[in-house]
Amino acid sequence: MKFLIVFISLFFTILSVDLDVIRIAYREAAHDKTKVMALNKQLSAITKANNAALIAYKGAAIALKAKYEKSIKEKKRLFIEGVTYIELAIDKSPNAIEPRFIRIGIQENTPKLLKYKSNIKEDKLFILKEYKTTKPEILKNHIGEYILQSKAFSEEEKAVILIP
Template sequence: MKLLMSCVLFLMILPQKIDLKSVRETYRQSAENTEKTEQLDKILIAVTKNDKPALVAYKGAVIALKAKSAEKIKDKKEGFIEGVSWVEHAIEKHPNNLEARLIRLTIQENAPKILGYKKNIPEDKTKLLSGLKSISDSHLKNYIEDYILQSKVFTDEEKAQVAN
């Protein structure tokens, strides 16, 4: 019986491979859909700050998104700060990771001005625009391009650069 319980416990805590494509799609939908936010939170529950930088950044983004639903302003602010700390950690450890930069940009573009979290927009825009051509993962490249084309922080000229 102990052996059986040990095996079941081992299988439950085995790290599951997380599909980044599905994480990206769920994240795209989660800003406007709390059910998708909860779904993404469950997918990323086992992610730690030692995981891939994109996963760490997505986990931070989900924490920040969940904070929007908190009842108390203090909890909203604390949740947002915690989420942002995950994103910043990912970028600090991997400053050239374009997906983490994209995630930070999405948060900064949509964060209320009162939170004062908008200072890295120019830096992240530059990194994304200059690094776009070097991305070999076509799904990631299309994901970033789609974001740029609908974003309000990119100029028409920058969008035209991406569209060509």
């Protein structure tokens, strides 16, 4: 009986995760420790069996959390755990733009010493190719805002997303 109650609670927790809410929370968490911790809490019920976008956001949230840890060992452990989720999401849905968008954001902002920068060019090309047909609009806007402030994209590439 306890198992059934736990299963039902977990099921409704997972269903109650609104992807649009997570997208906004992720954008806001980029440079705010309390929002990173809140995002991690929101995504705590997400497992590797969920959809690729949620898995990628969970990975990004864990990787962002690593930034605020005190010990190097814990920073490394959390970063590796987060990256594992992101890579799993891309393996699970290689043609989905959202996990690649999340990965490029993490890779672009990761220190060189972590050696997690090898997919920036690949993800950038994929995102530029898929951007015009991206749905929903909130995701497209989020990606567009990222591209415009990103150092990974040239001025010519940024101009492409501004053309209607």
